[in-house]
Every structure is written in C-alpha cells, then in structure tokens.
Amino acid sequence: MAKAPPRDAWCPTIGVEEEFLLVDPDTGVPVNRADDVVTVARDQLGLELDHELTGAQVEINTSVCGTAEQAREELLTARRAVAQAARIAGCRAIAVGAPPLGNASGEITDSLRYRRIAREFGALAEQQLICGCHVHVAVPDRETAVQVCNHVRPWLPVLAAVTTNSPFSAGEDSGFASWRSTIWSRWPVSGPPPIFESWQHYDELCTTMIDAGTALDRAMVYWDVRPATELPTVEVRVADVAVTVDDTVLLAALVRALVAQAGVDVADGVPAPQIPQETLRQACWGVANEGLRGDAWDVLTGELRPVRDQLDDLVRRLAPVLEANGDLPVVQRGLRLLDREGSGAERQRRAFRSGQVAPLLALLDIDNASPGVQEPTAS
Numbered sequence: 001m002a003k004a005p006p007r008d009a010w011c012p013t014i015g016v017e018e019e020f021l022l023v024d025p026d027t028g029v030p031v032n033r034a035d036d037v038v039t040v041a042r043d044q045l046g047l048e049l050d051h052e053l054t055g056a057q058v059e060i061n062t063s064v065c066g067t068a069e070q071a072r073e074e075l076l077t078a079r080r081a082v083a084q085a086a087r088i089a090g091c092r093a094i095a096v097g098a099p100p101l102g103n104a105s106g107e108i109t110d111s112l113r114y115r116r117i118a119r120e121f122g123a124l125a126e127q128q129l130i131c132g133c134h135v136h137v138a139v140p141d142r143e144t145a146v147q148v149c150n151h152v153r154p155w156l157p158v159l160a161a162v163t164t165n166s167p168f169s170a171g172e173d174s175g176f177a178s179w180r181s182t183i184w185s186r187w188p189v190s191g192p193p194p195i196f197e198s199w200q201h202y203d204e205l206c207t208t209m210i211d212a213g214t215a216l217d218r219a220m221v222y223w224d225v226r227p228a229t230e231l232p233t234v235e236v237r238v239a240d241v242a243v244t245v246d247d248t249v250l251l252a253a254l255v256r257a258l259v260a261q262a263g264v265d266v267a268d269g270v271p272a273p274q275i276p277q278e279t280l281r282q283a284c285w286g287v288a289n290e291g292l293r294g295d296a297w298d299v300l301t302g303e304l305r306p307v308r309d310q311l312d313d314l315v316r317r318l319a320p321v322l323e324a325n326g327d328l329p330v331v332q333r334g335l336r337l338l339d340r341e342g343s344g345a346e347r348q349r350r351a352f353r354s355g356q357v358a359p360l361l362a363l364l365d366i367d368n369a370s371p372g373v374q375e376p377t378a379s
Contacts, residue, residue: 010324012138014256016062016071018241019131025092028357029102030056036089047081054106068253068327075245083367094364097166097180097240098130130180131241135252136233137259145227146196148234150272151262154299156192156224156238157283158314161307162251163242164291165344177291177345180240188214192280193223243344250334257321275299292343
C-alpha cells in the first residue's frame with residue numbers, strides 16, 4: 001500500500017489577488033480615480049493598494065494564508081476598506097470582470113512600465129479595463145512549479161466557471177458569461193499554456209516571446225496558469241474577479257487543493273494528461289460563453305458535458321485533499337451558494353433585467369455582504 005503523503009503536502013500556503021473597477025456611484029460608468037482611492041486607503045485606512053494598468057482599477061492582495069478561511073477573512077476586511085476609500089474619493093468600487101456600463105477603455109496609469117506597454121500595444125492596452133482574480137499556491141521549487149502547471153491546466157475551464165462574472169458590455173448583454181475572458185484573449189501570450197517539458201523549456205519559451213516583442217518581460221507572460229514571476233508559487237489567473245468573497249474563496253480552496261494534489265503527483269512520477277493547447281482553448285471559450293449552467297467540452301472525457309457536472313468531478317477528485325487541509329466545509333458552502341444564487345453572471349442578469357442601474361451596482365458593490373457571510377463557519 002502506498003504511503004500517504006505528509007500533511008504539509010496537502011496544506012500549501014495561498015495568497016489571493018483581486019482587481020476592482022472604480023465607477024461613478026450613480027451611473028456606473030468607469031472613472032479614473034485610482035490615485036485618489038489608493039491615497040485615501042493608505043493615509044486614512046492603513047491599507048496598501050496596488051495600481052493596475054488603467055486608472056479605473058485597484059488591486060488588493062492577501063497575506064500568505066495557511067487556510068482558505070484566513071483568506072476569506074482578509075478579503076472581507078480589505079473589500080470593506082476599499083469600498084470605504086472609494087466612497088471618500090467620490091466613486092464606487094465594484095467586483096466585476098468587465099465594465100457593464102459606459103466606455104470600456106481607460107486612461108493608462110502613469111508609470112514607466114505601464115506607459116511602455118501602452119506604447120508597444122496601443123489600443124489593446126487601453127481596452128484592458130478588466131478585472132481578474134489570481135490565486136497563488138506555494139511550491140517547493142521552479143522545476144516542480146512547471147510540472148504542477150502541466151497537471152493543473154486540464155482543469156482551467158472548470159476553475160474559470162466558478163467566478164464567471166462579466167456578462168455585460170456598454171449596457172448590453174454580450175452573450176457571454178465572461179466577456180472579460182474574450183477581451184483578455186487578445187493578448188499574444190494568454191489563455192491556457194502549452195505543456196512544459198522542464199523549467200528550462202518554460203524559460204526558453206519566455207525568452208523567445210520577449211525577443212519576438214510579444215511580451216515585454218516575464219510578467220507579461222499572461223498564461224492562465226504559470227510559475228509566478230517573483231514568488232515561489234504557481235499562479236492561477238483564469239478567473240474573473242468574483243461578485244462575492246465566498247465565490248472567491250471557493251475558487252481559492254479548489255486551486256489550493258488542485259496544486260497540492262498536483263505536487264504529490266509530480267513527486268510520485270504520475271504523468272500529466274497530454275491535453276493539446278488548442279483543445280483547452282476551445283473548452284475555455286465554451287465556459288466563457290456558456291457559464292456554469294451550460295455545456296462545454298470536457299477535455300478529459302472528450303465530450304460535451306454540463307459544466308456543473310465537471311465541477312462536481314473536480315470536487316470528488318480533490319475530496320481527500322480538501323478533507324486533509326480542512327477546506328472541505330468552505331468548498332461545500334461555496335457550492336451551495338452557487339447552486340442557490342447562480343454564478344456572478346446569472347446574478348447580474350437578474351439584477352439588470354429591467355435595465356435599472358441601481359440594483360446592478362448594489363449587487364456588484366464590493367462591501368455588499370454575500371449570502372454566505374451569514375452562514376456559520378464549520379469549525
């Protein structure tokens with residue numbers, strides 16, 4: 001009988017990054033107030049925020065967290081502080097993958113790197129007024145990181161489905177559950193990555209893209225899963241920012257368990273599924289279009305299947321890890337909320353059914369407590 005892996009293998013630390021859109025509090029049109037919000041958050045509330053590519057976005061980061069529940073508490077606190085800072089600065093912070101209202105272009109943030117991106121990539125940079133959620137999970141070394149990416153990549157479409165949260169553009173239904181994913185796919189280095197033979201192979205691919213001018217540096221290698229550029233982590237970047245913290249934490253717990261299982265599989269010499277990159281692209285596009293309630297290509301079975309069933313497959317696969325690391329109650333709570341409330345895209349469509357802006361902004365306001373906040377946390 002195989003020896004069970006040590007507990008630490010199931011319990012890597014995680015960190016979560018969330019990007020938020022700044023809008024006019026009444027019209028919901030994006031406003032370039034990031035400088036003001038960052039200043040208020042730092043000077044009045046003691047919260048350090050990061051700028052993003054455009055002046056209508058800000059980003060929060062958790063600390064290194066030992067549990068998904070810790071990440072949840074930090075995200076709740078940070079979201080409330082950002083919401084307060086935005087109100088003081090005369091705007092509103094909302095959790096949405098792409099602007100539902102107004103112009104989808106933004107002013108480029110005044111930094112050396114962002115100005116260079118704007119020069120090199122033109123309108124593509126200006127139209128990146130989109131907000132994602134990135135989950136970092138600790139790994140022991142770079143070689144493990146690239147092999148873990150190989151194991152994680154078949155599940156990218158399912159992970160994306162958890163937080164689909166951008167159905168509208170310029171006040172119209174885009175027909176997509178995640179319009180952000182379609183905008184993001186315009187970058188030359190984006191979407192699901194290829195299979196990596198080794199860290200050297202990954203590094204050579206990055207160098208080729210930088211030399212070709214399709215990425216300015218390794219931070220612009222925008223694959224949906226990648227070894228992080230500055231941290232000893234694997235970074236999963238496939239998701240829209242979630243409408244609620246509970247959706248974010250469901251995603252984070254699944255990513256944590258998936259990376260932990262992948263790390264054990266790598267150590268045991270289990271080969272990763274050899275899914276072609278183009279097959280993954282089709283599956284990711286299908287999820288972005290159909291969302292959680294629709295059907296999309298299952299890359300592991302080779303058939304069109306309900307996305308929600310594929311999510312159940314992932315949870316069953318990860319159940320031993322989730323039980324070992326204590327995140328199973330968080331995942332079960334998140335799934336109950338998804339089944340009851342629907343995805344962020346579904347909630348937005350219900351809120352905006354009459355075309356009234358106020359209910360939509362109330363739903364997306366980042367300190368709008370989700371139903372899950374009212375549920376007791378399992379001890």
